[in-house]
């Protein structure tokens with residue numbers, strides 16, 4: 001549980017923070033006749049949710065969602081939107097982040113700077129190299145790289161339904177880029193020269209096992225930011241961005 005299902009841990013953190021703040025407010029009103037302003041209570045809940053989330057092992061990124069959750073909920077409530085709008089928004093988020101619940105990998109995108117640095121790295125490859133993005137999201141790096149390396153072949157695999165559909169459409173005009181609806185765990189890796197991923201800490205140990213079993217000698221495994229416990233990369237490139245992006249390269 002500590003490593004799996006971050007959404008459940010995030011929800012638990014929200015619930016505990018809400019309960020603590022509600023209890024404190026209740027005690028203050030009933031025993032000290034002190035009524036705290038709503039804004040302060042919301043702020044306290046957000047801060048507690050972030051802190052408890054960290055104690056539950058959630059990464060820093062989750063802190064942003066944790067802090068914004070209750071204020072966003074109250075803000076939306078104030079807009080008095082029709083219920084169908086909530087259902088629609090929920091479905092969009094669900095279909096984009098399908099893998100968040102089961103695999104602990106939500107959708108976030110490789111930055112432009114990281115894609116450009118990746119492109120620089122790929123200069124060392126032969127012109128017709130084969131590249132796969134495991135969990136290609138909206139295909140940002142794939143489309144950019146496919147344009148920069150017209151002779152190379154790019155593949156993305158994705159299983160979040162809406163994410164896949166958008167990536168597929170984006171890659172459609174690119175002759176050397178294709179997107180497949182397939183789990184990254186079901187893709188044989190032996191045919192690729194470069195395997196790229198930007199996932200989360202959760203799948204990295206299993207991904208390393210898969211890479212060890214399937215990658216040909218000479219293949220590169222590149223992970224955006226997330227390392228493999230106990231396995232140092234052959235190359236590490238730190239980008240000076242707000243996310244603390246690192247490109248970690250293992251050369252088999």
Ligand SMILES: C[S@@+](CC[C@H](N)C(=O)[O-])C[C@H]1O[C@@H](n2cnc3c(N)ncnc32)[C@H](O)[C@@H]1O
Pocket residue numbers: 096097098099100103105106107108109110133134135136137138139140141157158159160163182183184185197198199224
């Ligand atoms: C953090 S995003 C990265 C997107 C893209 N690679 C990029 O760098 O912009 C990770 C993506 O992996 C997808 N994903 C997670 N588990 C997957 C699996 N088992 N098979 C295919 N895709 C998966 C998620 O749906 C998500 O879109």
